[in-house]
Amino acid sequence: MxxxxxxxxxxxxxxxxxxxxxxxxxxxxxxxxxxxxxxxxxxxxxIRQDGGFTLVHYQRFLTDSVYWMTFLQTFRIAAIVTFMTVVLGYPVAYVAAGLPQRWSILVLAMVLLPFWTSVLVRAYAWLILLQRNGIINSVLTGSGLIDAPLKLVNNEFGTVMATIHILLPFMVLPLYATMKKIPGELTMAGASLGGSPLHVFLRVFLPLSLPGMIAGMVLVFVLTLGFYITPELLGGGRTYMVSMLVSRNIEVYNEWGAASSISVVLMVCVFLVFRLASLLIPFERIMGTR
CATH class of the missing domain: 1.20.5 (Single alpha-helices involved in coiled-coils or other helix-helix interfaces)
Structure with a gap:
């Protein structure tokens, strides 16, 4: 045996x-x-239609301008929102990381405060703020800065503003987590070697904070691609995103095949975004595991 x-x-x-x-x-x-x-x-x-195999749903991306124009607009809005969250979120995370523990907790609590309400409530709040008779236009017209109310809603501007507000925490939190891991001795060493504060920030602190920035950018960009409620309420039918195209195909035309093909293409685009991010910085650093 x-x-x-x-x-x-x-x-x-x-x-x-x-x-x-x-x-x-x-x-x-x-x-x-x-x-x-x-x-x-x-x-x-x-890839199914009338019980048989077909690629007609994917052919529409080449023949129907509505499809690829919607994708282009969605990616453009996602890029704008991502850029603005970096511009707004980086200083907040930088200040929070440099404050004492109790004050940094307070700053992060203020950043996370919007999470206490639903996305729908926040979208309606922005709708009230930005409409022609809303608070912002009332203040501007009452102070004499403008003669007529600005068109801040039912367009791309309102959609972008509300989306930035909703997704800003997803940029601040990864940045803050990365910045807290940067040893303060490195910036002190750079200063002791004669580097100016700006030079030390650009050559030492900023490169070390890139993993958190890229992680936040990927999160914000991908989440913006799938936004539905905010562009539906604040876009007024003029800001058409991929999620709305999927919804219309199902609700109006009952075209599950077309809606599925749009979703598959969007999913492939998301995987490409992750792949591009992994080429810039390894995922081990982005996810904070190394």
Whole structure:
């Protein structure tokens, strides 16, 4: 009879691996049922029509200008929102990281305060603020700065403003987490070697904070691509994004195949965004695991 040549340590390791797989089984089952299977169904619907195989839903991206114009507008808005969140969020995270612990907690609490209300409530709040008879136009006209109310809503401006407000925490938090890990001795060493505050910031602090910045940019950009409520309420039908195109295909035309193909293309674009980010900085640094 052939005896096992495995050592006790190898047997113990294999036993631990089986136990880990057993513990992970419920989580893996949830992922398969709630994520993998719906994605497979989505891909299957995108290539089916009248019970047969077809690529007509994907051909519309080449023949129907509404499709690719909507994608271009969505990506342009996502780029604008991402840029503005970096401009607004970086100073906030920089100040919060440099403050004492109790004050930095207060700053982060103010950043996270919008999370206490739903996206729908915040979108309606911006609708009230930006409308022709809203608070902003009332203040501007009452102070004599403008003669007639500005058109701040039912256009791209209102959509971008509300989206920036909603997604700003997703930029501040990764930046803050990365900045807190930067040793203060490095900036002090740069200053002691004769570097000006601006030079030390540009050559030492800013490069070390790039992983947090890129992580926040990826989060904000990808989340903006899928926004629906904000452009629907504040766009007034003039700001048309991909999520609205998916909704119209289902609600108005009952075209599940067309809606599925749009979703698949958007998902591929999201994977490309992640791939591009990983080429700039490895995901281990972006996710803070290295």
């Amino acid at each position: 052939k005896q096992s040549t495995r050592s006790p340590s190898e047997l113990h390791e294999r036993s631990e691996q089986r136990l880990m797989l057993l513990l992970l089984a419920p989580a893996l089952l949830v992922i398969v049922v709630l994520l993998v299977l719906p994605l497979l169904w989505l891909g299957w619907q995108s």
